[in-house]
Every structure is written in C-alpha cells, then in structure tokens.
Amino acid sequence: xxxxxxxxxxxxxxxxxxxxxxxxxxxxxxxxxxxxxxxxxxxxxxxxxxxxxxxxxxxxxxxxxxxxxxxxxxxxxxxxxxxxxxxxxxxxxxxxxxxxxxxxxxxxxxxxxxxxxxxxxxxxxxxxxx
Amino acid sequence: xxxxxxxxxxxxxxxxxxxxxxxxxxxxxxxxxxxxxxxxxxxxxxxxxxxxxxxxxxxxxxxxxxxxxxxxxxxx
Numbered sequence: 533x534x535x536x537x538x539x540x541x542x543x544x545x546x547x548x549x550x551x552x553x554x555x556x557x558x559x560x561x562x563x564x565x566x567x568x569x570x571x572x573x574x575x576x577x578x579x580x581x582x583x584x585x586x587x588x589x590x591x592x593x594x595x596x597x598x599x600x601x602x603x604x605x606x607x608x609x610x611x612x613x614x615x616x617x618x619x620x621x622x623x624x625x626x627x628x629x630x631x632x633x634x635x636x637x638x639x640x641x642x643x644x645x646x647x648x649x650x651x652x653x654x655x656x657x658x659x660x661x662x
Numbered sequence: 663x664x665x666x667x668x669x670x671x672x673x674x675x676x677x678x679x680x681x682x683x684x685x686x687x688x689x690x691x692x693x694x695x696x697x698x699x700x701x702x703x704x705x706x707x708x709x710x711x712x713x714x715x716x717x718x719x720x721x722x723x724x725x726x727x728x729x730x731x732x733x734x735x736x737x738x
Contacts, residue, residue: 565698565706572710579718587721596723600715607710614707621700 560637561621567641568610568617571648575606578652581660595658602651609644616640 582599585591616637623630656662716725 561703562698565703568710569706572706572713576713576718579715583719583721586719586723591723593723600722600724603715603718607713610710611707614703614710618700618703618707621698621703625700 560634561617561624564613564617564637564641568614568644571644572610575603575648575651578655578660578662579603581662582655582658585658585660599651599654599658602647602654606644606647606651609640609647613637613640613644 586596616633620630620633620637623633652662716722719725
C-alpha cells in the first residue's frame with residue numbers, strides 16, 4: 533500500500549475509533565451527518581442512472597417495485613439513524629451521555645449501511661452501471 | 663487482522679506527530695473541525711424525507727400508470 537494511502541487510511545481509522553470512543557462523544561453525530569449526506573448523494577446518483585435505464589429499456593413492474601421497496605427500506609433506515617443522531621446530540625449537549633443510546637445508535641447505523649448496500653447491490657445486479 | 667489494524671492506527675499517530683502541519687487539512691476533511699448541530703442534522707433529515715422514489719425516478723411507470731381503455735356505454 534502506498535504510504536500516502538496508508539496515512540489517509542489510518543487517519544480515517546482514527547476518526548472512526550474516535551467517533552465511538554468515550555470522550556469523543558460529539559463525533560458519532562458528526563460522522564453520521566457526513567456518512568448520511570454522502571450516502572444520499574450516491575443513492576440519488578444511482579437512481580438517476582436507474583431512471584435513464586428505465587427510459588430506454590423495458591422493465592417489468594415487478595423489478596421496478598423491488599427497486600422502489602429497496603429504496604424505501606434504505607430511506608426509512610436513514611431517517612431512523614438521523615433521528616437517533618439528533619437525540620444523541622441533544623443528550624450530549626445536555627451533558628447526558630448514555631451508553632445504551634450509543635449502542636442503539638450503532639445498531640441503527642449498521643442497519644442503515646446494510647439497506648444502502650442492498651439497494652446498490654440490487655441496481656448493480658439489474659445491470660445499472662454505477 | 664486486529665494486530666494489523668492496531669499497527670495501522672499506531673502508524674497513523676506517528677505520522678500525525680511527524681507531519682501534523684501537512685496532514686491537518688486532510689484530517690479536518692475527514693474528522694471535521696466543527697461539530698454538527700441539531701439544526702444541520704434536522705435539515706438533512708428533512709431533505710431525505712422529501713426525496714420520494716417517484717420524484718427521483720420521473721420515468722417510473724409508477725408515475726405513469728397504463729390506464730385501462732374507456733369502456734364504451736352500451737347502445738340504448
């Protein structure tokens with residue numbers, strides 16, 4: 533691995549470790565914001581590519597409903613993560629850090645990541661070039 | 663695997679100490695100097711909530727359903 537890549541990767545790892553380590557309590561909300569914003573841009577780009585594909589290829593209703601369902605699961609999961617980030621940030625700002633809330637936040641983040649991967653995976657499987 | 667990750671993190675810390683001024687802009691881009699506010703999180707949430715499948719996929723057949731032909735009334 534090139535040294536610059538190694539340095540950047542270790543910086544990313546440090547930020548992820550810091551995000552969920554005690555004493556870096558405000559980082560999970562910030563990381564969630566960055567990841568959610570970035571993920572949503574990717575999803576919108578992917579759906580724009582899907583839209584172009586639909587305009588030029590026949591697509592069954594069943595396939596389209598699968599994509600819509602995957603998108604709605606991703607969206608629901610993202611909204612849950614952001615709601616938890618907002619609750620967590622409010623708790624931290626009030627000096628009420630809560631380990632249970634952080635665990636739930638982490639679980640919601642993992643679920644959101646899975647729904648995102650499922651959506652992108654489905655579009656790739658259909659043949660959309662992302 | 664865990665050992666490799668720990669070594670990578672330690673390497674990162676060493677590099678940070680050795681090259682902090684050059685790396686700081688990159689660190690800021692990843693970690694961010696400023697904390698995110700509740701208002702920013704809420705704004706992002708509102709944006710995602712407003713993006714529906716039909717809005718993002720305007721050519722969707724779910725936007726343009728094929729309607730059944732009009733049924734002609736029986737001749738009296």
